[in-house]
Structures are given as structure tokens and as C-alpha cells.
Amino acid sequence: MKTYPVNIAGVKRELPVVQVGPGVAVALLNLLGDTELVEAAAQALAEKLPAEVETLITPEVKAVPLAHALSRLTGKPYVVARKTEKPYMINPVTRTVISITTGKPQLLVLDGTDVPLVRGKKVAIVDDVVSTGSTLKGLRELIEDVGGQMSAVLAVFTEGTPRDDVVALGHLPLFEPER
Amino acid sequence: MSMDTYPITVGRVTRHVPLVETLPGVRIPLIELMGDVELVNAAAEALLKHLPPETDYLLTMETSPIVLAHAMSEMSGKPYVVVRRRRRPYMQDPIIQEVQSLTLGVSETLWLDSRMAEKLLGQNVSLVVDVVSSGGTIMALEKVAIRAGAKVVARLAAFHQGTNKLPVTFLSEIPILQTA
Numbered sequence: 202m203k204t205y206p207v208n209i210a211g212v213k214r215e216l217p218v219v220q221v222g223p224g225v226a227v228a229l230l231n232l233l234g235d236t237e238l239v240e241a242a243a244q245a246l247a248e249k250l251p252a253e254v255e256t257l258i259t260p261e262v263k264a265v266p267l268a269h270a271l272s273r274l275t276g277k278p279y280v281v282a283r284k285t286e287k288p289y290m291i292n293p294v295t296r297t298v299i300s301i302t303t304g305k306p307q308l309l310v311l312d313g314t315d316v317p318l319v320r321g322k323k324v325a326i327v328d329d330v331v332s333t334g335s336t337l338k339g340l341r342e343l344i345e346d347v348g349g350q351m352s353a354v355l356a357v358f359t360e361g362t363p364r365d366d367v368v369a370l371g372h373l374p375l376f377e378p379e380r
Numbered sequence: 381m382s383m384d385t386y387p388i389t390v391g392r393v394t395r396h397v398p399l400v401e402t403l404p405g406v407r408i409p410l411i412e413l414m415g416d417v418e419l420v421n422a423a424a425e426a427l428l429k430h431l432p433p434e435t436d437y438l439l440t441m442e443t444s445p446i447v448l449a450h451a452m453s454e455m456s457g458k459p460y461v462v463v464r465r466r467r468r469p470y471m472q473d474p475i476i477q478e479v480q481s482l483t484l485g486v487s488e489t490l491w492l493d494s495r496m497a498e499k500l501l502g503q504n505v506s507l508v509v510d511v512v513s514s515g516g517t518i519m520a521l522e523k524v525a526i527r528a529g530a531k532v533v534a535r536l537a538a539f540h541q542g543t544n545k546l547p548v549t550f551l552s553e554i555p556i557l558q559t560a
């Protein structure tokens with residue numbers, strides 16, 4: 202299987218290159234279960250986190266351990282934007298985005314009980330990979346909807362077109378699928 | 381909506397969590413580990429005291445227990461594997477395991493990519509979940525471990541709820557409250 206070598210804050214990994222749609226393959230970063238990588242990335246991102254940031258927000262689910270570790274290291278609270286509305290949520294706020302990995306509409310939901318951590322706060326988005334930025338746009342709208350201000354975006358990687366609006370530890374190209 | 385709360389304590393950490401009505405007249409305290417670093421760390425520290433030293437891997441599942449497994453992994457140096465609740469586009473030849481859920485009456489499916497399953501072959505695995513209620517989910521997780529060729533050496537849960545008699549090590553009992 203084709204792999205793509207990366208070095209993330211001193212931790213080396215061979216990312217499998219997998220086809221995710223017709224004509225598109227991506228290097229697959231999986232933070233779930235990779236404690237060493239998550240902790241190293243969190244340490245490096247903690248050093249780059251603007252001091253003004255008051256709250257971290259992360260989309261379910263792959264970036265959740267990263268947000269947890271970053272929160273532990275910086276003392277800033279984090280909230281998780283869920284992919285589904287839960288029956289127990291109180292006054293949830295929602296946005297729909299199109300996911301690059303699935304090509305399908307994806308819901309982003311903020312539980313009303315987490316709103317006080319976002320309203321009137323400077324918020325940093327934490328994600329594993331920022332690609333087209335659709336999740337980013339949805340999260341930004343969620344933050345602004347409830348009266349918060351997006352003041353930074355932190356990710357392990359940017360992907361595809363390089364972008365300078367994201368604090369990242371590296372960049373991933375897109376790949377042609379193998380024939 | 382009333383926002384009655386109920387105190388839940390793990391180690392030195394107490395949370396006054398909201399009570400939610402699951403059935404008419406039945407309320408349960410709703411605990412969320414995601415977003416609560418202090419509670420997760422307290423639960424991870426306490427559960428690690430029950431982790432068999434021969435454990436090679438922690439095995440957990442989406443979504444809430446992931447942070448618990450990550451914290452336990454970070455503290456103990458043991459690696460962990462996450463079983464998914466949805467098929468991902470990149471999965472190859474995954475283990476597919478149905479969850480028998482009597483209480484909810486809905487079927488759920490667990491997915492483990494073969495590349496992850498291979499890591500568990502011949503390994504001693506400790507299961508890590510946030511709450512054991514009917515037990516259907518942790519039993520399905522155990523089946524995934526066995527189908528991957530692992531030996532389950534412990535079943536660890538932060539919380540336990542209800543009358544099931546499963547051999548699970550847990551930290552705190554969550555009551556099921558009947559309102560008159």
C-alpha cells in the first residue's frame with residue numbers, strides 16, 4: 202500500500218494513502234489511538250496558541266483527543282461540536298457543512314449548555330486536518346451565531362491548497378488514486 | 381424545562397450533572413466526559429489502579445470514552461484502539477459487530493478496520509467504556525476483541541447503571557431515579 206511519510210513535532214509516521222472519492226486520494230491521519238502523536242502535536246500547538254484565546258472548540262470525533270490534550274496543557278476549556286443532535290441537548294445550535302471525506306452533508310451541533318463557554322469569548326478552532334475549510338466555515342458560523350469570536354484555527358495539517366489562516370504543524374498534498 | 385442536578389463524584393472531583401427524563405417518571409443523571417479534562421483525568425487515574433499489568437492494549441469505542449482511553453494511555457504508556465460506530469470510507473475488510481440493545485430497542489453496529497484489528501491479534505486487551513448500562517455495548521466490544529484474536533483481561537467502566545450483573549470494574553454507580 203502506498204504511504205506518505207510525515208514528521209509531526211518530531212514524531213514520524215507513514216500515513217496510508219487511501220482513495221476517498223472518484224479521482225481523489227488523501228494521506229490518512231488517524232489521531233484516535235495514537236497517544237504519542239496526539240501529545241506531541243498538542244505540545245507543539247500549545248506553544249503556538251495565541252494567549253488571548255479563552256475557549257477551544259473541536260468537531261467530533263477524530264480531533265477530540267487533541268483538543269483534550271491541548272486543554273490539559275493550556276488550562277483553556279474545550280467544547281465539542283457534535284455530528285448529531287442528542288435528545289438530551291438543551292437549545293442546541295446547528296450548522297450544516299459538506300464533508301470532503303464523505304461528500305455528504307454533515308451537521309455540526311453545539312449543545313446549549315456549552316454556549317456560555319463561547320458567547321463573548323475569543324475561540325480557537327482545533328481540528329486534525331483542514332482541507333477545503335468547509336468544517337471550518339461551519340464552526341466559525343456556529344461560534345459567531347452564539348456571540349463568540351473566532352480568533353485562531355489550529356490543526357495538525359493543512360491539506361490541498363496551502364493556506365495561511367491556519368496554524369498548522371505541516372501540510373499534506375492531495376493524491377491521484379492508484380490505477 | 382427543570383434543571384435539577386445530581387452529584388456524581390470520581391476521586392476528588394464532584395460534578396452536579398443534569399437529570400434527564402428517559403421515560404415518563406424515570407430520570408437519570410447525564411454525565412459527559414468530553415470537554416471535562418478534570419473529570420476524565422480523575423476517572424483515568426482511578427481506573428488505572430484496576431488495570432491488569434499484563435494489558436497490552438486498551439480497547440474503547442466512539443465517542444465519549446475516547447478521551448478516557450486517551451488519558452489512561454497517556455498516563456500508563458499503554459496504546460489504545462478505537463472501535464468506530466460508523467463505517468469509514470477507508471476501511472478494508474472491517475470487523476462488523478451488531479450491538480444487542482434490549483433497553484433501547486434499536487440496533488447499532490460497531491466497525492473495526494482490519495489494519496487496527498491486526499494490532500490486537502494475540503494481545504491482552506482491557507476494555508474501556510464510560511458507562512455500562514444494559515451491557516449490550518460492552519459485550520459487543522468484547523466480541524470485537526475476541527474476533528480480532530485478542531484475550532480480554534479486564535472490563536473497565538467509569539460508571540455503572542442498573543441491575544445488570546456483568547463482571548465489570550467501575551468507579552461510581554449512577555442511580556435510576558423514579559419520580560412519584
